Amino acid sequence: METLSLDLLSALPMEGVEGSPLDADVIWKTVERAATDATSVHHVIENTDETPDDDETVMDWLRTIDSDALETVVNDLLTEHATTILDSERSRIVIIDFVDNPYHGTYLHHPREICSMKPRDGTTDCHRYCTAFVLDTKKPLTLAITPVTSDEDAADAVGRVLDRVEELPFEVNAILADRGYYQERVIRRARATAPVVLPVVKKGEQLRDQLDTHASYWTKYAMYKGKERELRFPHAVCVSYQSGDRGKHGEVVRGYVACDLTDRTPKQVEALYRKRSAIETSYRTYREARAVTATPDPLIRFVFVAVSFLLRNLWLVVRWAVVARPRQGGRDLPTEFTFELVCGWIRDHLSADLGWQYTWETNGVGLPPGYDPTAA
Structure with a gap:
């Protein structure tokens, strides 16, 4: 090894x-x-x-x-790993996500080197990477990685990662992402590769009206409605019930961007998205x-x-x-x-x-006078 x-x-x-x-x-x-x-x-x-x-x-x-050569070689090696043990005849589900490395300090050359995240480990600053993983219980490989700066559009980072994924010799049958990717350009770019599932961000009167329901159903949602960048996508509204899980009870309504997946029920879309939780194991082992x-x-x-x-x-x-x-x-x-x-x-x-030296600072007192382990 x-x-x-x-x-x-x-x-x-x-x-x-x-x-x-x-x-x-x-x-x-x-x-x-x-x-x-x-x-x-x-x-x-x-x-x-x-x-x-x-x-x-x-x-x-x-x-x-x-740095550019490093990113290229690293992704070449990740591609080699994938082609070595992943069956090219099987379609795959790919998870894209941001990996945030918490940081306590200042930037080296430019503020864009540092991104903002939710408070963790006593800081809101981080160095960020966009990654792609394959959803496979036995071979959960990392497929691609790229550094992200605070001044770039998430869609650009997603594009670099998905460009790599598209070069792999297997079909991608779905892309799963978290709500951090709920952006018009990201959805367009991911949808160009495969069907996409990610949670909607609950903002705007139209979206709130669609989520005001007690039954699961399909609808459509228009992001930036009436503008040049308008994006329409199938919206899977899923109603489920919490029966004491983590101390929570009652009805919960969630919405999902579900491009090219309308042949499934909203419940099936939610079940597909929940598979994304497997990425947490990947994060844990990477650390x-x-x-x-x-x-x-x-x-x-x-x-x-x-x-x-x-x-x-x-x-x-x-x-x-x-x-x-x-x-x-x-x-x-x-x-x-x-x-x-x-x-x-x-x-x-x-x-x-490397000649590791196993040393430890002593207390300066030493063994008791007259100690003789052979006396017994």
Whole structure:
């Protein structure tokens, strides 16, 4: 796993620092050791003998990466993972979502580097990435990723991700997104790829009237009605009942943009959308291998996020192609072969490679006088 992961990271386009006695291999080992322990490069360097003298040296090497080339290579590698283990003859459901990396600090070059999010971890600032995942219980791969700036339209980021998805050799039969993508341009772009499901944002008199009901039904809604950018889409209004779930009771009405899905009932549309919750597992495992950093450099932060997603995909590929046992009805996935376990293996090997020193500051008192463990 260590060899496979380092081969993967070595494909990232890092030129390196001219005249440095180091090589890219030790830089990637340092970064990967930090990632698999969800710690900082500084912490790794402080505790190892075979790494650079300071973490700024590692950062200098990472700054030689071209950001556009990095995004291209990372997405090429994600595409390779998908084509390796996903059956091209099956259609797929794709989930698009923003991944927000909370940030406590200021921008490096321009305010657009930092996006705003709902309060989390004591901040409303973040570095944001638009991602695409495939909905598959056994092979939930990341298909594409792109950084997002605060001054760009979400549709542009969605377009870059979906351009990548469209290159994959399987048909997309639905795209699921959260309410953060409830925008006219986003809906148009996603609809050009596949049927789309996402929740409506409850604003405007027309929409409130449509949601004022006690029965599920189909209707149509016009976004920016009467304007040049008017967008009409099928609106699935779904009424359900909460029977004590999370302490809630009574009727709840939800509306969904449901382009090209009117052959289903509103309840079926809602059931399809609820499959999107599977993405939370992907987020949780991705964070298990994300190196932490205080740097304001968006390039380096993207490198750490990309490394995390690449390692997660590598685990999924190995689990399916190498470890899962073929059987009638599909392969048997070993529940013990977890991402946490694999990260531990890589971490242990890298600790040995980098000369990890297991030290701890003592209290200065020591053992009691006359202590002799052999006396008994």
